[in-house]
Amino acid sequence: MMTKREFLDVRNEMLDRLKKDLIGPESIDEIIKGKPLQKYLTGILWPINSSLAAEENETNSSEGKHTNQENMESLSPLAKAMNPSAVGISFLIDKNNSSVNINVDCGMYEENGEDEHWKRVQHSLSDTTIDFSKKTGKKNSLMFPDNKSIRIEWLSRPYGDTYAVSLFLVNRYLQETDEHKIDNKCLFQPKIRLTGLNNLPFVVRQAFSNNDENYKDEDTKTNDLLYRDESVFAVGHSISVHWADISPDKKRAGALETHVIPAYEIPMVIPPDWDKGGTLDMVELSKMKNGEEIKEALTPLCDEYQVWINKRIEEISDIKVETHKETAEKHMNNCQASLNRMRRGLELINSKNNTVYFNSFCFANRAMALQRKQSVAARTGKKTEEIEAKWRPFQVAFILQNLEGLTDPESPDRKIADLLWFPTGGGKTEAYLGLAAFTLAFRRMRKTQGYRNDAGIAVIMRYTLRLLTIQQFQRAASMICACETIRLENPEMFGDRPFRIGLWVGESSVPNNFDDAEKTVASIKDAIIHKRPLDFDSSKGTPVQLVSCPWCGEPLIDEDDKEKSKVFLKTYKANKPSRRIIIHCSNKECQYHPSSSKEGIPVLMTDEEIYRLLPDMLIGTVDKFARMPWKPEVQNLFGKVKGEKNGWGFISNGETSDERKFVSHVTKSQGLTINDAANLYPPELIIQDELHLISGPLGTMVGLYETAIDYLASVDINGTMTGPKIVASTATIRNADKQIEGLFTRKASIFPSPGLSHKDSFFAKQRALDEYPGRLYVGIFPPGRSMKTSLLRVYANQLASTTAMQKKYSSESLDPYQTLVGYFNSLRELGGAVRLIEDDVPSRMKTLENQNETEESLYKYKIRDYERNVPELTSRINSSDIPKILKRLEEPFYKGEKNKPIDVLLASNMISVGVDVSRLGLMVVNGQPKTTAEYIQSTSRVGREFPGLVFTIYNWIRPRDISHYEEYFAYHSAIYRYVEPISVTPFASRARDRGLAGALVSMARLGFPEMTKANAPGNLSENEKIREDIQKVLIDRAKEMKASPQEVENHLNSLFQQWEEAIELSQLVYSRNRKKDISNLLYPLGMKENGVFKTPNSMRDVEATAGIYLRRD
Incomplete structure (x- = not known):
């Protein structure tokens, strides 16, 4: 078994080699x-x-x-x-x-x-x-x-x-x-x-x-x-x-x-091992007989937290600075409030009158245990019974403190947005997936309360980048498979409808309708059969986003191996009668093999399937919500459906006559019955991952559209409209209170609440470097040299070093440093490095190798024969390539020559979130990233399991780079302190100009059945209540965000007036009409089309231009 010392020896030598070479x-x-x-x-x-x-x-x-x-x-x-x-x-x-x-x-x-x-x-x-x-x-x-x-x-x-x-x-x-x-x-x-x-x-x-x-x-x-x-x-x-x-x-x-060449090793801040009594074992918790046993198992965690809080309170008197004392007292009050919420969550699980809490908690523990064991088994080949599945203390604590606000719409906790703030790689995803699993079970088992409890979307998970979305989809799909396993064992408790997950992203990533998806699947199969390169319309994306079974890890497609690629002929199928992309596993032992499951892997890959079948969990990008005013079917996601056709799915109020005829024909031919649908409960839990990315212009637009999302997801509870529970997560944020208020109009609660030192929050402690090696950051500042020259020297040195070191160290100890991740702040800089790597780096490595003969050197170098067509993780690659690259990144260098691990990966800020590849250990950053948050996030992609090594090459003509180099130790010793504050201003005047109309139309069209159809905009003049309701919600929201309610009211009056005037002038439809006697209410931002309101198709459309207005006083 490899020891930490061996990895550290490799890392130390690689740094020393670079110093000897450069200085x-x-x-x-x-x-x-x-x-x-x-x-x-x-x-x-x-x-x-x-x-x-x-x-x-x-x-x-x-x-x-x-x-x-x-x-x-x-x-x-x-x-x-x-x-x-x-x-x-x-x-x-x-x-x-x-x-x-x-x-x-x-x-x-x-x-x-x-x-x-x-x-x-x-x-x-x-x-x-x-x-x-x-x-x-x-x-x-x-x-x-x-x-x-x-x-x-x-x-x-x-x-x-x-x-x-x-x-x-x-x-x-x-x-x-x-x-x-x-x-x-x-x-x-x-x-x-x-x-x-x-x-x-x-x-x-x-x-x-x-x-x-x-x-x-x-x-x-x-x-x-x-x-x-x-x-x-x-x-x-x-x-x-x-x-x-x-x-x-x-x-x-x-x-x-x-x-x-300064070097600073940032200590790891990680959850402590739990040995204070009770148990955090997921399997043990899932098998407990009643809530009393669970309370007994988890009370020691709460008690230890109380002891820690009491000790910190005693230490406040030793603090010399008065303002520090005041802040410390606030921190301890927040810690105590968090603990009180945890204990209330335990009391709910122990409720004698309502065992739904207990059963849901057991379900969540079993689902997460299955997910953990299956994922590790698929990755390592171990038997599931050999794999431990335990919560980290902060994970189960986070779930406990959110139970009341999640399950009781009238609880004050429902108005709190809980922010899970934990270092990258600490296990945030598992914490909120556990909360999501609890939500799915709770929804299926609770009393109906006038709503169906077996259908509708319960959880929405949102991301900002497609790379992060797609990778997290794979992880969440594994959890959903676990939920489905439990349901199949006990359909009496959890119903007959399968647990499913849907991927809701733009059509450049995944086709939005079945016909395009079917063509893509057929094209791939045809290419495999005739041994041709894959060739399909990349603008339409691909439904092939799962490259391996989320349950057993068996490959679903392998383009690099001609024989293995044939497995795709069996795994992905386009089923025309049901208009479904059905995905089966080829492993006969897997429960999602065709012999075991007709449904297949419980995932929905196209918008058409998602709107119709409404998965229990939806994973999507924030950009996609810009489609709300354009697509009436989006209202289905919020439970606002017209009806259900058994065996087919739910019908939208916006169904056109052509769609109605088509669906009637399909359902009639299959003998399907038509029923009205009872009300579906809207999503109850919204998870916003990587919250720090929802900032600036993007965050401002998201905050504006969030008004519509909150409105559509709210239900009337005793005369009060109550929205979903919101949780968020990040590893790097500042000004969280104001950002959460601007996005969600909710009070923020950060968990774990900070204590008296950044080294200890009870749930996370800074570890000694000799016990847990940290990530080693190294600065390179070459005055007068071009960035290309510097990049060339560093890349060549590190690639030639690891090759030469193979005689001295084992393959396992070298593996984390065999893949060099190059990080760039712009695509222009990245593009300039491609030719450098293809041509100049091999030449420089040859020079280093020749030094073996011309100089007496402590170190020898050996040229690396690497792949010249360097893979990228950037916005310019096709979405179909992302899963393949992520899979290749997992490949180690010591499994033989048949596998194709990556030597060099070039990446933009796309890699800065969500890429969780434990074997990566080496990164070269080309210039100081624009923000500290980006710097932390991007460099945290390496060194997750093994001691990481990060080189930053500073640009000598940039004052900011010079400053970071000259203050290297001060900056890195307190790096989280330097995370920049971010802001969102949804109701600022320019934001309203671009997004208020879209939010308004979303609320009207999706919130009221009579306003949904394509030709329904004219109905506004007959429904004054619609206008009053929407106007009140938007103005109240503006007040909560401390914007000017009068300005917002004036703007709304203007928009409604334009809408009314358009109704009087001609027949009005929402969009996509080119007839002269019919007008469009909406037209795309930046397009010169006939329409009333310019409306973005993407949240990022706001970044195209910015106007400056001078006001004379």
């Missing part, structure tokens, strides 16, 4: 082949009057040359971005301890013979004392004893009780006329180390933020408390700086040291 040296007096400026990429101090080497004078270099003309006598400009002559640090030093010990090292190279060999010469300033209290306000300098052109220069000024010091290592050589004779005038591998005399701490802590409490919001106060022990002691200039020997009070540091 050197192999040894203190190494001899290298070729010029040092060509061999080394960074960590170079140029002569003071140098210009950029000709071979690196590329696009965008003019900005750097401009800085060359700045005042050479000032210190900071010498550390200019393009070709710095100095590197340095700034810090505060205690006036009472102003003397420090300084050690500085660097190397220079001189020609060694005539065969292009260069020898390194070490230069050092050792154990020298500097007193920063002397000659303040003036520039001071200290020459190296063996070289007067290498100097330490500094400037110190009084600053309160401290001196503010800026200290630099400066190359004072002058460049010769011949630009190419510069290598012997450059300094390489600079390093500065400062320590206090007599080992006393001398560096004074710098403030993290503005200390004026009047300018701090609650999030800032929370971060000030949680990160109060994380200190910043210095900032670098063209170099990073690290501090050590921190005093017990966290206010002083005893050492500062610069790093050309």
Whole structure:
């Protein structure tokens, strides 16, 4: 069995190889082949009057040359971005301890013979004392004893009780006329180390933020408390700086040291192992005989949480800062409120008068246990009885605290949106899938209350990106299969209707109707039979989104293996009589093999099937809800159906005469009966994953349309309209209260509530690095070099390293680092890297391999023969390719040559959420991502199971990149603190211009049967109550969001007036009419068509343009 040490040894060597390659040296007096400026990429101090080497004078270099003309006598400009002559640090030093010990090292190279060999010469300033209290306000300098052109220069000024010091290592050589004779005038591998005399701490802590409490919001106060022990002691200039020997009070540091290539290992924050009594075993909980046993099993969790809360309350008195105390008390109040909700959930399960809670909880535990065991068995080949299925404490706690609000529409908890805030990879998905499983069972077993309890959508899970949607669909489908297994065992309790899940996404991902899906399936089968490449209309997507059985893991399609690909002929079938895409498993032992199941895998892949059969769970993108005003069938999702035809499905109020004739013909030919449908309950649980992505223009539009969704999903409970329970999840968010209020008009409750430190929230604790290795972040800042050159050097080094290391390490320990994930902030940058990887990287690897012969090197390299057609995970790939790439990413390098693992994967921000491939361990980030949230999310795709390694290449012409590099340790030591706040403003004037009409029409068309048909817009004039109801809902919503109700009312009056005027002028339909005597109410945003309201087809249509309006006061 592999040990953590083996993986760490591999990771450490890979980092060391990169450092030796990019900055050197192999040894203190190494001899290298070729010029040092060509061999080394960074960590170079140029002569003071140098210009950029000709071979690196590329696009965008003019900005750097401009800085060359700045005042050479000032210190900071010498550390200019393009070709710095100095590197340095700034810090505060205690006036009472102003003397420090300084050690500085660097190397220079001189020609060694005539065969292009260069020898390194070490230069050092050792154990020298500097007193920063002397000659303040003036520039001071200290020459190296063996070289007067290498100097330490500094400037110190009084600053309160401290001196503010800026200290630099400066190359004072002058460049010769011949630009190419510069290598012997450059300094390489600079390093500065400062320590206090007599080992006393001398560096004074710098403030993290503005200390004026009047300018701090609650999030800032929370971060000030949680990160109060994380200190910043210095900032670098063209170099990073690290501090050590921190005093017990966290206010002083005893050492500062610069790093050309900084590395920081972020500790893992993970759920603690549970050993405090009771049980969190899913199987054991599912088999308990009554609610009392479950209460007894889970009460120890609640009791331990109470003990933890009490201890934290006692610690508040030790906090020195008053505002920190106030924030700490709020945190503890929130923790106590969460615990009280957990206990109420346990009481519901233990209810003697209503065993539905108990049975639903047992059902959820068994479903999640089956899902866990089947998924692990499919991935590892283990027997299910050998696999443990246990909740993490936060998962079961989250379920418990949501039970009351989920099941009781009149509970105050129903008006709370619960945000599950947990680090990436911690198990958030399993927590809300467990809650979803409870919801499905509860709905089937509870009393009808005037609604059917066996049909209709109970849970909606929403995502923002199709990649995330499709991958989560696979995981949720596994859970639904487990639910269906339980139902088949006990149809008396859970009904005869199968549990199903539907995938509701755009037609570029999945065909929206059966006819297109049938053609695609037929096209794939024809290609397989005739051994042709797959060729179908990518604009229509593909229903083949499951590439393996979600229950047993058996492949459903394998395009890479010609023989295995034939399995698709048996798995996917287009059934014309039922107009269904039926998916069976080819494994005869699987319960979804045709011999065991007529229904097949319980998934619905097309919109047509979803609207008709209404799966219990719906997974979709937020974009899809922009179709509400355009598609009358969407009302079925909210339980607003006209009727049901047994054996066929539910009928929409918007059914056209042609559709009615077709359905009548089909149902009559099959002898199906027609019934009116009892009311269907609308969705009761809406799960919004990756909440941080619902922000900015997209979030604003989602918030506006959310008014319609909430309206359509609400029911009248004793005279009060009550909407669904909303839960959300994220690993990175700030300003959550305002965002949730803007999206859902609900109060936010963050779980787990933070405690007194970011290291411990009871449900998640920061672990020691020697116990749980963290993700190692490494910064690369190559001034004056192009990003392509830097990218080339890093990619080639890492690919050639892992290949050469195969003789030293096992295949298993190398596997996490064999697939290099390249992350890019734009498609333009990614596109530029494709050719680099195809042509230049192999050439550079060959150069590294040749060094084995020309230099005595600690490390050897070997060229990697990798796939030149590099796969991508970006918005420009076909949806049909996404499942295949995800499946290939799971393939390790040590299972033989028949499998085709991925050597290099290029990705955009599409990968930043939802890609959960445990084997990935290596990523190279091309430039600092736009936001900290994106940086955390994207880099968290690697290092989930094995020690991760993340390289970030900084762009020297971008000030933001420079700042992140110079403050590397401060940033990474408190990275969640720097997550940017986000906002949504659904009722802002420009947002209303683009989306209010769409929300209004959605509410009218889908909320009232008489308004649903294509030709029904004219009915508005006869129904004043419709207008009054919608107007009241929208205005009340605007008030709750603190928007101007008067402005919203005026805007609504204007829209309704336009609608009424259009009715008077001609016959009115909703859309898709081109006759002159008939008008359209809606026309697509950005299109020049006949219509009244411009309405988006996608939530993202808002990002096309932005207007700026100047108001004269």
